[in-house]
Amino acid sequence: MPEIKISIEGLTKIFGKNPSAMLKLVDAGMDKETLLKKHGHVLGLHDINMQLHERNIEVVMGLSGSGKSTLIRHINRLIEPTSGKVMVDGEDVLAMTPGALRNFRQQKTAMVFQKFALLPHRNVLENVAFGLQTQKKEKSFIDHQSRMWLDRVGLKGYENHYPAQLSGGMQQRVGLARALACDADILMMDEAFSALDPLIRSDMQDLLLELQAELHKTIVFITHDLDEALKIGDRIAILNGGKLVQHDTPQQILLNPADDYVDRFVADVNRTRVLLAKSIMVDEKPEQNADSVTCRDDETVDTVLHTLLSEDGSYVIVENSKGKRVGYIDKETLADSVFQIEKKSAA
Amino acid sequence: MESLIVWLSEFPSLSRGELRDFRKGIDQAFREFTQQYGAGLESFFDPLLSFLIWSERMLLAAPWPLVIAAIAGLAWLGSRSLKVVAGVIISLLLIGYFGMWEDTMRTLSIITVCTLVAIAIGIPLGIVMARSNRLQAMINPILDVMQTMPSFVYLIPVVMLLGIGKVPGMMAVIIYALPPVVRLTNLGIRQVDSSVVEAANAFGCNAWQKLVNVQLPLALPSIFAGVNQTIMMSLSMVVIASMIGVTGLGQPVLKAITNQYFSLGLLNGLAIVAIAIIFDRVSQRYGLRLQKHRQGGHHA
Ligand SMILES: Nc1ncnc2c1ncn2[C@@H]1O[C@H](COP(=O)(O)OP(=O)(O)OP(=O)(O)O)[C@@H](O)[C@H]1O
Numbered sequence: 280m281p282e283i284k285i286s287i288e289g290l291t292k293i294f295g296k297n298p299s300a301m302l303k304l305v306d307a308g309m310d311k312e313t314l315l316k317k318h319g320h321v322l323g324l325h326d327i328n329m330q331l332h333e334r335n336i337e338v339v340m341g342l343s344g345s346g347k348s349t350l351i352r353h354i355n356r357l358i359e360p361t362s363g364k365v366m367v368d369g370e371d372v373l374a375m376t377p378g379a380l381r382n383f384r385q386q387k388t389a390m391v392f393q394k395f396a397l398l399p400h401r402n403v404l405e406n407v408a409f410g411l412q413t414q415k416k417e418k419s420f421i422d423h424q425s426r427m428w429l430d431r432v433g434l435k436g437y438e439n440h441y442p443a444q445l446s447g448g449m450q451q452r453v454g455l456a457r458a459l460a461c462d463a464d465i466l467m468m469d470e471a472f473s474a475l476d477p478l479i480r481s482d483m484q485d486l487l488l489e490l491q492a493e494l495h496k497t498i499v500f501i502t503h504d505l506d507e508a509l510k511i512g513d514r515i516a517i518l519n520g521g522k523l524v525q526h527d528t529p530q531q532i533l534l535n536p537a538d539d540y541v542d543r544f545v546a547d548v549n550r551t552r553v554l555l556a557k558s559i560m561v562d563e564k565p566e567q568n569a570d571s572v573t574c575r576d577d578e579t580v581d582t583v584l585h586t587l588l589s590e591d592g593s594y595v596i597v598e599n600s601k602g603k604r605v606g607y608i609d610k611e612t613l614a615d616s617v618f619q620i621e622k623k624s625a626a
Numbered sequence: 627m628e629s630l631i632v633w634l635s636e637f638p639s640l641s642r643g644e645l646r647d648f649r650k651g652i653d654q655a656f657r658e659f660t661q662q663y664g665a666g667l668e669s670f671f672d673p674l675l676s677f678l679i680w681s682e683r684m685l686l687a688a689p690w691p692l693v694i695a696a697i698a699g700l701a702w703l704g705s706r707s708l709k710v711v712a713g714v715i716i717s718l719l720l721i722g723y724f725g726m727w728e729d730t731m732r733t734l735s736i737i738t739v740c741t742l743v744a745i746a747i748g749i750p751l752g753i754v755m756a757r758s759n760r761l762q763a764m765i766n767p768i769l770d771v772m773q774t775m776p777s778f779v780y781l782i783p784v785v786m787l788l789g790i791g792k793v794p795g796m797m798a799v800i801i802y803a804l805p806p807v808v809r810l811t812n813l814g815i816r817q818v819d820s821s822v823v824e825a826a827n828a829f830g831c832n833a834w835q836k837l838v839n840v841q842l843p844l845a846l847p848s849i850f851a852g853v854n855q856t857i858m859m860s861l862s863m864v865v866i867a868s869m870i871g872v873t874g875l876g877q878p879v880l881k882a883i884t885n886q887y888f889s890l891g892l893l894n895g896l897a898i899v900a901i902a903i904i905f906d907r908v909s910q911r912y913g914l915r916l917q918k919h920r921q922g923g924h925h926a
C-alpha cells in the first residue's frame with residue numbers, strides 16, 4: 280500500500296462576499312450556476328476528498344474553470360478554504376501559524392507556474408537561487424546547488440542570461456530548476472507546460488519523467504491535456520465544475536470512466552497507446568503450438584501488436600517484471616481489442 | 627411668498643459678523659499654537675536646514691571646474707551617454723558665463739535636498755499605501771489637495787510657524803513635489819505581476835523578503851518615473867519658493883517680474899529649464915537602463 284502524502288478531506292471553496300453563508304446552500308445541493316446567478320458567489324470546489332500518494336505523479340485534470348488551480352493552491356494554503364481539511368505528512372496545514380506556514384512552504388513544497396513567474400531583473404542563476412535565498416542558506420551552498428540544478432535541467436552555460444533572453448521552454452527549465460533546488464518533497468506544477476509548443480512540451484515531459492525516476496518526489500501536476508496526463512500520470516484526478524468525479528490510474532479511467540463527463544473526456548484518446556498488455560491478456564494458453572513472442576505486462580497494446588507483427592508470431596506470452604508468466608494474448612484477442620478500442624475511440 | 631423669493635435669490639450664508647468671528651477663532655487658535663510650538667518646530671527642522679546650508683556651501687566653495695566635473699561624472703554614471711554629458715558641460719559653462727553660477731548652485735542644492743527628503747518620505751509612504759486599500763483611500767485625497775491647493779494657502783501657516791526663510795521654502799517645495807513619488811510607488815507595487823508575487827509567497831517569503839526581492843525591484847521603473855516627476859515639480863516651485871526667502875535662480879526671476887527686466891527673467895528662466903532638462907535626461911536614461919532586462923532584447 281503506497282504511503283499517503285497529501286490528504287484532502289471535505290474541501291469546499293466558495294468565492295464571494297459571504298462564503299460561509301453559502302456553504303449551507305451548496306451542501307444542500309445547489310449547483311455552481313444557480314449559486315452564481317442567485318447569490319453572486321462562485322463555487323470553486325465542492326466537497327473534495329482525495330489522497331495523493333507519496334512518490335507518485337498525481338495529475339489533476341479538468342476543463343477551464345473546473346477548479347484545478349484552486350485545488351492545488353489549497354495544498355500550500357495560498358488559498359484559504361471555506362471548509363474542509365488539508366493534511367500533509369499528517370500535519371494540518373490549516374492549523375499552521377504564519378511562521379510555520381512559511382517554513383512549510385520553504386521546506387515541504389515547491390511550485391512551478393504556467394507563466395513561469397521568474398524574476399526579470401535577476402539572471403538565470405539568481406533565479407534558481409531564489410528559494411534557497413529565502414531559506415537563508417549559506418552562500419556557497421546556494422551557489423553550488425543552483426549551478427547543479429541548472430546543469431540538471433540542461434541550462435549549463437546560461438547562468439548569466441536574463442529570463443527575457445530565453446525561449447519559453449528554457450524559461451520553464453529555469454522555473455523547474457528553481458523548484459527542484461529547494462529540495463522539497465512535494466512539487467506542484469500548475470499547467471507548467473501548457474504555454475509551450477508541442478515539441479518543447481514533449482521534451483519537458485520527458486525531462487520531468489527522467490528526473491522523477493531518480494528523485495521520487497510527490498508531484499501534483501495540473502493539465503487540461505489528456506495526452507499529457509496519460510503520459511506522465513501515475514494517477515489522474517478529474518474535476519468537473521468544482522467536483523471530483525474520478526481519481527484513478529490511467530488504465531481504469533480509460534476502461535471504466537466514472538460518468539458521461541469522463542467518458543467524453545477520454546473519447547478521443549488513442550487507447551492502444553495507453554492500455555497495457557495486462558488489461559487484455561487471458562489466463563488460458565491458446566491452442567496453436569506455432570511460434571510465440573514474449574512481452575512484458577506493462578507494455579502498451581500498441582507495442583505488443585508491433586512486436587507480434589514484426590516477429591511474425593502467432594500469439595503472445597505475457598510476463599511480469601520478474602519474468603514470471605502471467606497470461607497470454609492470441610492474435611484474435613489482440614485484433615479484437617484493437618478493433619474494439621478503435622471503435623470506441625471513433626464513437 | 628416674498629420671503630421665499632428673497633431666500634431663493636440670496637444664498638443663505640453666515641452673517642458677516644458670524645463669519646468674522648469664525649475666522650478669528652481659527653486664526654487665534656493657530657496663533658496660540660504657533661507661540662507655543664513654533665520654536666520647537668523650528669528646531670525640529672534644524673537638521674534639514676543645516677544639510678541645505680552645508681550642500682550650498684560645498685557647491686559654492688568648490689572650484690567651478692571641479693563642480694562641473696563632478697556633475698558631469700554623475701551624469702555619466704546615470705546616463706552612460708556622451709551626448710548627455712556633453713550637454714551638461716555646455717549648459718553649465720553657459721550658465722557660468724552669463725553670471726548665474728552662484729544662483730544655479732543654490733537652486734541645485736535646494737532641489738537636491740528637497741528631492742532626497744521627498745524620496746525619503748514618499749517611497750515608504752507609497753509602500754504602506756500599496757499594502758492596504760483603506761490607507762490608499764485615505765491618502766489619495768490628501769495627495770490631491772497637496773497638488774491642487776495653491777501653495778500660498780498652505781504657506782501662510784508655514785510662514786506663521788517658521789517665519790520667512792529657507793525652511794518654509796523647502797516645505798512648500800516638498801509638499802508640492804511629494805505626491806508623484808508616493809503615487810507612482812504605490813501604483814508600481816500594485817502593478818507588479820501577480821504571478822511573480824504568488825511565486826514569492828509559494829516559496830515562503832516573508833513580507834520583507836517579498837518587498838525587497840520582488841516588489842521593489844519590479845516596481846522600480848515606476849518609482850523612478852515618480853522620482854523624475856518629483857524633481858521636475860520641485861524645479862517648477864523655485865520661483866514661488868523665492869518669494870518666501872529661498873535664494874537661487876528664482877529670485878532674479880522675481881526681480882525681473884517686478885521690475886520688468888525681460889532679459890534677466892529670460893536668462894534665469896533658461897537656466898532653470900537647462901537644469902530641468904539635465905535632471906530629466908539623466909534620470910530617464912537611468913530609468914531605461916534599469917529596465918533593460920525586461921524587454922525581450924538581447925544584451926550581453
Ligand atoms: N479569486 C477568485 N475570485 C472569484 N472567483 C474565482 C477566483 N479564483 C477562481 N475563481 C473561480 O473559481 C473557479 C475555478 O477556478 P480555477 O482557476 O481553479 O480553474 P482552473 O481549473 O484552474 O481553470 P484554468 O484551466 O482556466 O486555469 C472558476 O469558476 C473561477 O472563475
Ligand SMILES: [Mg+2]
Pocket residue numbers: 347348349469470
Ligand atoms: Mg488554472
